[in-house]
Amino acid sequence: MRPYSTSSYLCSMEKREYIHGYTEKEQNRLIEQGRILSEFVFDRLDFSDTEKLLEVGSGVGAQTAILLEQNPDLFITGLEIETLQIEKARAFFSSLPYAESRYEFIQGDASDKKIRLKNDYDAVLFIWVLEHVVEPMAVLDNVKRFVRQGGKIFAVEVFHSSLHLYPHCPNAMLFWKNSIEYQKSIKGDADVGHRMGNLLHDAGLKDIKIAPYPMQFGKYARKKRAKMLDYWTNLMASAVPNMLKAGFTTAELWKKAEREMMALQNNDEAVFYYSFVTVEATV
Ligand SMILES: C[S@@+](CC[C@H](N)C(=O)[O-])C[C@H]1O[C@@H](n2cnc3c(N)ncnc32)[C@H](O)[C@@H]1O
Numbered sequence: 001m002r003p004y005s006t007s008s009y010l011c012s013m014e015k016r017e018y019i020h021g022y023t024e025k026e027q028n029r030l031i032e033q034g035r036i037l038s039e040f041v042f043d044r045l046d047f048s049d050t051e052k053l054l055e056v057g058s059g060v061g062a063q064t065a066i067l068l069e070q071n072p073d074l075f076i077t078g079l080e081i082e083t084l085q086i087e088k089a090r091a092f093f094s095s096l097p098y099a100e101s102r103y104e105f106i107q108g109d110a111s112d113k114k115i116r117l118k119n120d121y122d123a124v125l126f127i128w129v130l131e132h133v134v135e136p137m138a139v140l141d142n143v144k145r146f147v148r149q150g151g152k153i154f155a156v157e158v159f160h161s162s163l164h165l166y167p168h169c170p171n172a173m174l175f176w177k178n179s180i181e182y183q184k185s186i187k188g189d190a191d192v193g194h195r196m197g198n199l200l201h202d203a204g205l206k207d208i209k210i211a212p213y214p215m216q217f218g219k220y221a222r223k224k225r226a227k228m229l230d231y232w233t234n235l236m237a238s239a240v241p242n243m244l245k246a247g248f249t250t251a252e253l254w255k256k257a258e259r260e261m262m263a264l265q266n267n268d269e270a271v272f273y274y275s276f277v278t279v280e281a282t283v
Helices: 024-041 062-070 083-093 136-146 172-184 192-202 220-244 251-267
Strands: 052-056 074-082 103-107 121-127 147-157 163-168 206-217 271-282
Touching: 024 083, 024 147, 024 220, 024 271, 052 062, 052 136, 052 163, 062 083, 062 121, 074 083, 074 172, 121 136, 147 192, 163 172, 172 220, 172 251, 192 206, 192 251, 192 271, 206 220, 220 251, 220 271
Parallel strands: 052 074, 052 121, 074 103, 121 147
Antiparallel strands: 147 271, 163 271, 206 271
16 A cells, blocks of 8 residues: 555565664663553553463563563563564663563564463463564464463554544644554554454454553643653654655655654643553453
């Protein structure tokens, strides 16, 4: 599918493409993102029955670190496709004494049937992962093998079409739509959260619970609004290099989009709205 404002793009499907890339700047952004969003992301996840957790797409361990700190009885296996992320995670964890002996990071594609793990995990967790995966069903089918009978699948996933900014920001919204199209062009789905319930159903899971998580901040929540707008501008910026390369934005469009995001910061009438989706199901 074509982007909204540009005429041509290149998209190599020969190699795995990832919208944010694996630069050190991006890896540090993930760690910061984990902290900024933790009050929302973990709000509806209950790990009280979980001692052994498989975190799929664990990245640099940003969520792993928070989970281990908040849940002292937890052991986490992080399964991550990219070696650079695992190296960063191991370096990050060497400075976290509370995590000692309570984690392992292993490299692998979560859809790879050759992955061998014990089938005694209490739960599998995905946070901001399935949007990047070509076949989410293949991943769900594959990793549910490792969960004990009655164990859980938890996921916190994006629904990027839900973003709404007030007052209207035409360039920021155009840039955002183009980023959704870019994700599609590399076989991801920036709206995967919206169909998580269907995916869990098709994977044969039971007791499916869907909890859309709306975040809306206006003048009644100025601190949260400022923090979220700043975070969102950085999130958008993280996609710029790859979108530029693939022809899904121009430097001019991004400059205008960024200016609009900054103008929102200075507008007391501004309202930020976005809804991600938390889901839970039983194996
Ligand atoms: C946006 S990051 C999120 C990382 C982490 N969950 C967090 O919230 O900080 C998505 C991660 O999923 C990884 N990933 C993508 N496809 C994967 C796959 N098929 N198997 C394992 N990891 C994958 C990426 O390499 C990346 O590190």
